[in-house]
Amino acid sequence: MRIAYLGPEGTFSEEAALAWATPRGAEVVPFSSFPALVNAVEAGLAEQAMLPIENSLEGSVSGTVDLLIHETDLKLCGELVLPVRHFLVGVPGTTLAEVRTVTSHPQALGQCRRFLERALPGAGQVAALSTAAAVAGVMEAGDRSQVAIGTRRAAELYGAEILAADIQDFDNNVTRFVVLAEADAPPTGQDKTSLCFSVKANVPGALYEVLGVLAAAQIQMTKVESRPKKSKLGDYYFLVDIEGHREDPPIRAALDQMAEVVAELKVFGSYPASPVPAPTKSRAGA
Ligand SMILES: O=C(O)C(=O)C[C@]1(C(=O)O)C=C[C@@H](O)C=C1
Numbered sequence: 549m550r551i552a553y554l555g556p557e558g559t560f561s562e563e564a565a566l567a568w569a570t571p572r573g574a575e576v577v578p579f580s581s582f583p584a585l586v587n588a589v590e591a592g593l594a595e596q597a598m599l600p601i602e603n604s605l606e607g608s609v610s611g612t613v614d615l616l617i618h619e620t621d622l623k624l625c626g627e628l629v630l631p632v633r634h635f636l637v638g639v640p641g642t643t644l645a646e647v648r649t650v651t652s653h654p655q656a657l658g659q660c661r662r663f664l665e666r667a668l669p670g671a672g673q674v675a676a677l678s679t680a681a682a683v684a685g686v687m688e689a690g691d692r693s694q695v696a697i698g699t700r701r702a703a704e705l706y707g708a709e710i711l712a713a714d715i716q717d718f719d720n721n722v723t724r725f726v727v728l729a730e731a732d733a734p735p736t737g738q739d740k741t742s743l744c745f746s747v748k749a750n751v752p753g754a755l756y757e758v759l760g761v762l763a764a765a766q767i768q769m770t771k772v773e774s775r776p777k778k779s780k781l782g783d784y785y786f787l788v789d790i791e792g793h794r795e796d797p798p799i800r801a802a803l804d805q806m807a808e809v810v811a812e813l814k815v816f817g818s819y820p821a822s823p824v825p826a827p828t829k830s831r832a833g834a
Pocket residue numbers: 554558559560561562600601603609632653655656677678679680723
């Protein structure tokens with residue numbers, strides 16, 4: 549089995565993909581963007597893809613959420629929560645006074661916002677396709693005015709020097725990843741189901757009515773968020789995660805009831821719930 553991940557080597561996604569692949573005897577294959585990961589599974593270049601979907605500091609990874617809503621019928625078959633520690637890295641010998649630009653994946657720049665305001669207030673920020681692509685780019689340029697935010701492993705792989713460790717704005721930074729495949733997972737008794745829906749226009753209490761179905765059935769909601777439908781200002785999709793598998797009779801009944809009161813409903817899939825790791829370290833432990 550092949551698991552596609554956002555590369556190149558040394559990304560957080562690689563770490564997540566390896567944690568998923570190793571116990572399953574699978575191999576991991578890098579791709580350069582989130583849409584390329586979805587295409588890889590749809591085209592049969594990989595059986596599963598690992599994508600970040602939610603971070604404890606920055607919230608939703610909108611690129612992944614929008615792919616699920618608009619671009620693919622692949623299903624979620626797993627989730628994994630990974631502690632995320634960021635490192636400021638550059639060409640060996642770089643001092644912070646020399647730095648003019650910081651590059652990384654936008655999620656990483658966002659997770660280190662306070663550090664960047666404090667330590668590099670005048671530096672420009674440049675978005676990269678991934679943290680490891682940013683580290684590799686800085687090393688290729690060989691220019692001490694550029695630094696990147698990435699993993700410790702990326703610093704090692706690309707020969708960068710760590711200029712500052714654990715620069716994420718809060719120590720308990722974690723990212724939740726989802727695994728996409730042609731089909732979702734069978735029930736285990738400890739599952740979650742992710743779905744999205746839109747409500748009927750101009751119906752007072754329409755959202756209340758949909759969520760009321762879950763409340764009446766005593767189904768625990770673990771996440772709710774909204775994303776623009778992209779069709780018109782003010783039109784939204786609501787994304788909900790619930791405890792339970794879509795084949796569990798109470799969940800199945802609730803989904804049938806929801807289908808009657810929503811405008812649109814898309815079930816992204818059911819999968820075993822992953823434990824959330826305990827905070828790993830303090831800043832002093834870098
Ligand atoms: O750029 C990477 O290293 C990634 O794996 C992507 C990503 C993300 O988009 O959320 C994954 C985990 C971290 O939250 C930061 C970046």
